Amino acid sequence: MNRTRRTDAFLVDEAAVAAAEPAHIGRSWAGHQAEDLCPCPQAPCGLVLTSAIDPTCPQHDFRAGRSIRQSHPAAVCPAAVAAAPEPQPSTAGVGMPATLHLHAFGREINDSFGYMPYLVGSAARGKEWRDVDVRLILPDKEFDALFPGHLKPDHADARWSLLCAAISELGRMRTGLPIDFQIQRTTEANVAYGGPRHALGLNLAWPA
Incomplete structure (x- = not known):
């Protein structure tokens, strides 16, 4: 059963308030004069966070029944977007x-295989690397169908070892790089291996 509370102006559905997307709200059409004087925590834009409204606030607590004249989702706060650092050119590769x-x-x-492989490991993080790690991450069902009864560690599976070694050699011939190619199961790859992944197989183009 949803909990509600009655105010002098309306009935507040507390479950709906809690489930609402976090937002930043303000009492004025522009600026944040009221927010500067109230006890509620302020977001970088100066407005109040709906997830942290002070219950004693006479301006923003829903029981006060005041009009809210400006708002935006917390995820796209203009102040946060403006403060985001400029993306830096990648030093990986x-x-x-x-x-x-x-x-x-x-x-x-x-x-x-129907899936793009990824550049991972040291070559995905910087210019210093011993080999170039390329990983093909297959959905669990497709990996299991390709390698039924797959053994651990991976190299104990003869089919997996032969296929990965053969494609690694093909990669060395195609690229001139020391390719270490491996096929991974999605669940295990996401749990055991973090770090950046750069999709390979893209058609690169530069503006004229």
Whole structure:
């Protein structure tokens, strides 16, 4: 049963309030004069967070029945967007023209398996790497169908080892890079391996 509370002006559905998307609200059409003087915590934009309204506030507590004249979702707060740092050029990767060869290799994998592989590991994080880790992450059911009764550790599975070794060698021939190619099951990959993943197989284009 939903809990409600009656105010002098209306009936407040507490469950609906709690489930609402977090937002920043203000009493004025512009600025945040009322918010500067009230006890509620303020967001970077100066408005009040709906998730942290002070129950004693005569301006923003829903029991006060006051009009709210401006608001925006917390996820797209203009102040937060304005304060976001400029994206920095990535220092990861293998350089040119190796990147072009790596994407061409990725397209071969995508054409064969129906999924783009990813550049992961040290080559996905910076310019210093011993080998170039490429991972094809398959949905659990497709991985299980390709490698029924898959053994752990991975290299104990003869089919998995042969396929990964063969594609690694193909990658070395195609790209000239020390490719370490492995096929992973989605659930295990997401649990055991963090870090950046850069999709391979993209058609690169530069503006004219």
